[in-house]
Amino acid sequence: MKWVTQLMPAFALVSLLTACAAISREGESLPAAHPEKLAQGRPLCSECHQDEGKVRFKEYASFDHTTGFVNGHRLAATTDAPLCAACHAASFCSDCHSKKTAMKPSLKLGNRPDRELPHRGEYLSLHRIDGKVDPASCYRCHGRGNNELCRTCHR
Amino acid sequence: MKIAEALALSLLLFPVASLAAGLEVGGTTILRFEQRGAPGVSKATLVPALQYLGLDADRLGNGNLSAHLFGWGRVDLADESGAEGKSEGDLSHAFLSYRFARANGEIKAGRFTLTEPGSFEYLDGVSARADLAVKGVSTLLFAGAPVKGAGESSNRGDYLTGAQLSYRHPTRVFELAASLVREGGMQIDPAAAQEDYRQDVAADLLLAPFRGAELTGRTSYNTATGGLSEGSCRLGYRRERLSVAALYQSYDLKHYYAASSIPSLFNPNNGASYAVYGAEATWRVSPLLEANLDYRHYDRDLTGTSDRGGGMLRLNLAERGILSGLSYHRSASRRDGLNSYHELRGYCLYDKARLSASLDLIAQLYDNEIDSEKGAYQGVASLGYRFYPEVALSADLSLAANPRYDNEVKGLLRLVWNYQTVIGAAK
Numbered sequence: 001m002k003w004v005t006q007l008m009p010a011f012a013l014v015s016l017l018t019a020c021a022a023i024s025r026e027g028e029s030l031p032a033a034h035p036e037k038l039a040q041g042r043p044l045c046s047e048c049h050q051d052e053g054k055v056r057f058k059e060y061a062s063f064d065h066t067t068g069f070v071n072g073h074r075l076a077a078t079t080d081a082p083l084c085a086a087c088h089a090a091s092f093c094s095d096c097h098s099k100k101t102a103m104k105p106s107l108k109l110g111n112r113p114d115r116e117l118p119h120r121g122e123y124l125s126l127h128r129i130d131g132k133v134d135p136a137s138c139y140r141c142h143g144r145g146n147n148e149l150c151r152t153c154h155r
Numbered sequence: 156m157k158i159a160e161a162l163a164l165s166l167l168l169f170p171v172a173s174l175a176a177g178l179e180v181g182g183t184t185i186l187r188f189e190q191r192g193a194p195g196v197s198k199a200t201l202v203p204a205l206q207y208l209g210l211d212a213d214r215l216g217n218g219n220l221s222a223h224l225f226g227w228g229r230v231d232l233a234d235e236s237g238a239e240g241k242s243e244g245d246l247s248h249a250f251l252s253y254r255f256a257r258a259n260g261e262i263k264a265g266r267f268t269l270t271e272p273g274s275f276e277y278l279d280g281v282s283a284r285a286d287l288a289v290k291g292v293s294t295l296l297f298a299g300a301p302v303k304g305a306g307e308s309s310n311r312g313d314y315l316t317g318a319q320l321s322y323r324h325p326t327r328v329f330e331l332a333a334s335l336v337r338e339g340g341m342q343i344d345p346a347a348a349q350e351d352y353r354q355d356v357a358a359d360l361l362l363a364p365f366r367g368a369e370l371t372g373r374t375s376y377n378t379a380t381g382g383l384s385e386g387s388c389r390l391g392y393r394r395e396r397l398s399v400a401a402l403y404q405s406y407d408l409k410h411y412y413a414a415s416s417i418p419s420l421f422n423p424n425n426g427a428s429y430a431v432y433g434a435e436a437t438w439r440v441s442p443l444l445e446a447n448l449d450y451r452h453y454d455r456d457l458t459g460t461s462d463r464g465g466g467m468l469r470l471n472l473a474e475r476g477i478l479s480g481l482s483y484h485r486s487a488s489r490r491d492g493l494n495s496y497h498e499l500r501g502y503c504l505y506d507k508a509r510l511s512a513s514l515d516l517i518a519q520l521y522d523n524e525i526d527s528e529k530g531a532y533q534g535v536a537s538l539g540y541r542f543y544p545e546v547a548l549s550a551d552l553s554l555a556a557n558p559r560y561d562n563e564v565k566g567l568l569r570l571v572w573n574y575q576t577v578i579g580a581a582k
Contacts, residue, residue, distance in 0.1 A: 024258040024286045032213060032221070032254055040473045040506065044439075057291065057323050057330075061393060062369070067447040067467060068398055068437040072389070075371055077270035078359055079321065079332055082259050082284070089179075090248050090268065091209045091225040097268070099277045100245040100304050102205050102227045102237075108185065110551040110567060111537035113502035113515035114469075114478040120500070121517040122531035122557035129486060129494050133453050133461040134431065136385070136406040139421050140274070145304050147417050148238035154420035 030056075034087045041114070042070065043087075056083060070116050099145040177213035181573040182206065188566040189236070202233040219256070223267075224249045259293070260285040266302060271295050271319045272336045273357050273373060277302035278315055295319040301338055310416050312352065313340030321359075328363030338414070350379040353414040367393045377410040380423075384410035396439040404431040429455035445469045459490035465498070476507025495522040511539035511549065531557035539569075547571045 042065035049060040063069070063076065063083065077084060077093075096105050096118060106117040118141075119127075131138050142150055189201040209225040228244035235241055250265030262283045269276045280299010287294060298316040316339075321332035339352040357375040364370075372388035384407055391400035405428070412423035433451040440446055450464035465484030470477070480502050487495045497520045504513040513536070520530040532555065539549030553565040 023260060024288050024290075026290075027257060027259075027286065029254060029256055029259045040476070041471045041478055057325055058328060058363075059366070061367075066398060066437045066439070067445065067469065068391075068400060068435050071435075071449070074273070075359070075361075075373075075389075078273050078373075079271075079330065079361070081270050082261070084270075089209070089211055089225075090223060093268065093270075093275075094225055094247045097275045098245075098247055099302055100247075102207070102229050102243075102245070103185075103187070103203075107187075107553075107565070107567070108183075110515070110535050110553065111511065111513055111539055111549045111569065112504070113513050113535070114480065114504050120515075121498070121519055121533045122555060122559070125521075125525050125531055125558050126496065126519060128525075129488065129496065132458045132493055133455070133463070133486065133488065134451075135408065135421070136404075136411060136429075139412060139415070142417070143412065143421050144310075144414060144416050145277070147420070148304075150417055150420055152238055154417060 030082050030086055032086065038087070042066070056080060067116075097141065100148070101146055177576060179211045179213075179573070179575040180209070181571070181575075182208045184570040186568045187236075188564075190564045191560050200233045201231070201236040203229050203231050203236040205229045219254050221252045221254070222250075223252065255285070258286040269295075269297060271332075272317060272334045272355065273359065273375065274336075274355075276315060276317075276336065280315070291323045291325050293319075293321050293323070310341050310343065310414065312338040314338070328361065328369075330359070330361040332359040333357070334359075341414070349413070352379055354378040355384070369393075377413055380410045380413045382407055382410040384413070397436070399436045400434065402431075402433045402435075404433075405429070425457070427455065427457045429453060429457075443471055445471070458493055459488070461486065461488040461490075461493070463487075476505050477503070478506075479503040494525065496520060509541045511537070511541070511547070513537045526558040528556075528558040531555070533557070545573050545575075 044064040044066075045055075046059070046061035046064050049055070052060065054060070055063070058080075063080075069076070095109065102108070104119060106120045109115055109117060127138070183206075185205040185207075187201065187203050187205070191199045191201070205227060207225075207227045210223070212222040215221060225248050226244065226246040229237065229242060231237070231241040237243055246266060248265070248267050250263050250267040253262045255261065260283075262281065264281045266277075266279050267282070269278060269282060278297060278299045279302055280297060282295065282297035284293065284295040286292070296318045298314070300313065301311050301315040303311045315336070317334065317336035319332055319334040321330065323330040334357045335354070337352060337354040341351050341353065343349045343351050355375055355377055357373060360370075360372045362370040369391045370388065371391075373385065374383065375385040376382070377384045385405070387402070387404040389400055389402040391398060407428040408421075408425060409423050409428075412418075412421040415421035415423060431451055431453050433449070435447070435449040438446045446466065446468050448464075448466045451462070453461040453463070455461070463484065463486045465482060467480060467482035470479040472478070480500070482498075482500045484498045485495075486498070498517070499520075500515070500517045502513065502515040505511065515535040517533050518530060519532075521528075533553060534555075535551055535553040537549055537551040539547055541547040547570075549569045549571070551565070551567040551569070553563075553567075555563040555565075557563065
C-alpha cells in the first residue's frame with residue numbers, strides 16, 4: 001500500500017481543487033443550533049419531526065436517542081457531525097472524549113446518573129477483566145492519549 | 156498547556172465574545188474531597204480544586220463566524236491527586252468557525268477535534284467541509300499538528316492531515332464515505348521495524364434497502380503496517396417502538412495498536428486478533444418506559460471466549476422531573492484465570508424547578524475474589540439547588556467499599572454557572 005502514501009498529496013490537492021470548484025450552490029445549510037429548547041431526557045427526533053421527511057437524506061428516527069443509538073453513536077459522529085453539532089457543543093463530547101481529563105466523567109457528573117458515562121463504580125478492579133476481554137474498547141480512548149494514570153502501573 | 160497560558164487565552168477571547176450576537180459562557184467549579192484507606196498503606200487525603208470554563212460566541216461579524224473555547228485547570232489543596240503533580244490544566248479546544256449559509260460549508264481554525272475519520276483526532280490546524288455540486292457528495296479536508304499531551308508526546312507526529320469524501324444517495328439511503336488520516340514525523344525507536352508515520356484508510360458504508368432497515372459497515376486499513384486493523388458491520392431494523400440489531404466486529408491488534416503511545420499496555424507485537432458478535436434490542440414500551448437488551452460474544456485467541464450481556468430499564472417522567480433506571484449485566488469468561496462478574500445498578504434523578512437530587516447505587520460481584528474481596532459497592536447521593544436559572548450549587552457524597560480500599564469516602568461541591576444570550580436552544 002505504499003502507493004497510497006505516495007499518492008496522498010496528489011489526492012489532497014485534487015480534493016481541495018474539486019471542493020473549491022464544485023461547492024454546491026443549492027440547499028441551505030443545517031441550522032447552527034436547534035431552534036427550540038428540548039425537553040429533559042434523551043430526545044426522540046421522530047416525535048416532533050415525524051411528518052417532515054428526512055434530514056440529510058435520512059429518516060429522523062435514525063437519530064432517535066435510544067439506548068442503542070447512544071451506545072453506538074460513533075457512526076453518527078463519523079457521518080453526520082454537522083447534525084450532532086446543532087444540539088451538542090464540542091464541550092459535550094469533551095466530557096468523555098478528551099486527550100486529557102481532569103477527573104473521571106462519572107465523578108465530574110455524579111449528579112447526572114442518567115447520562116451514559118464510562119467506568120461507573122470501582123473500575124480499577126474490573127479493567128483487569130474487561131481489558132483482556134475487549135482491549136480495542138480501551139485503546140480507543142487510552143491508546144494514544146489520556147493514559148497518564150495507566151502509566152503509573154503499565155510501564 | 157499551563158494554567159496561566161489557558162487563562163491568558165481565555166481573557167483574550169472575552170473581548171471577542173462581547174461582539175457576538177449569541178453568547179454562552181459557562182463554568183463549573185468543583186471542590187473535591189476524597190479519603191482513601193488501604194490495609195498497610197498510609198491514608199491519603201485528596202482535595203483538588205477544579206475549574207472548567209467554556210465559551211461559545213455565535214454570530215460574530217456578518218453572523219456566520221463563531222468562537223469556541225473550553226478548558227480546565229486543577230490545583231491540589233492536599234495530597235497529590237493526579238499523575239502530573241499538584242497542578243495541571245488543559246485547553247481542550249479553542250477555535251474559530253465560519254459557517255456558510257449554503258452547502259453546509261464550514262471552515263474551522265484553531266484547536267479542535269474531528270470525529271469523521273472514525274477516531275477522535277485532536278488537531279491544531281484548519282479544516283474545511285462542504286456539500287459539493289454533485290448532489291449527495293460532501294467533502295472534508297483537514298491539516299495541522301496533532302495536539303500533544305504532557306506525558307505522551309513520544310510518538311505524536313509533527314503533522315496531521317487527512318480527508319473524507321462521502322456520497323449519500325438523495326432518495327434511496329445509500330452512503331459511502333472514504334477517509335484518510337496521516338500523521339507524519341513520529342519519533343520511533345530506531346531498533347523497531349516501524350514506519351515514522353501512521354496512516355489509516357477507512358471506508359464507511361450505509362445501506363437502507365427499505366424503511367426502518369439499516370446495514371452499516373466500516374473497514375479500516377493501516378497502510379503503515381500493511382494490514383486491516385478493524386472491520387465491523389451492524390444490521391439494524393426499526394419498527395415503531397422496537398429496534399433490533401445484530402453486529403460483528405473484528406480487530407487485528409498488530410495493526411490496530413501500531414501507533415500506541417503506551418506499548419507496554421497496548422503492545423502491537425503480541426499479534427493478537429479477535430472478533431465480537433453481538434445483538435441488541437430496544438423497546439419503547441411507552442413514551443415513559445424504555446427497555447434495552449444487549450449481548451456480546453468475544454472470541455479472542457489469547458484469552459479464549461467471553462460473553463457479556465444484560466438489560467436496562469429506563470423510566471422517563473420528564474414532566475415530573477424524574478429520570479430513573481435499573482440495569483443488570485453479566486460478564487462471563489471461559490478461560491482459567493480470567494474472572495467473571497455480575498453488575499447491578501439502579502439510579503433515580505429528580506430535577507425540577509430549583510431542586511435536584513439523585514441517588515446512584517452500583518454493585519459489582521466477582522465470581523472469584525479479588526484481593527480477598529467478593530465485590531465492590533458504591534453509592535453516590537447528590538443534592539443541588541438552583542439559585543437562579545443560570546447558577547446552581549450541588550453536593551455529592553460517595554461511599555464505596557472495594558478490593559482496593561476498605562472504605563472510600565468522596566465528597567464533591569459543584570458550582571455550575573451559565574450566562575447566555577442565545578436565541579433558541581442552548582447547547
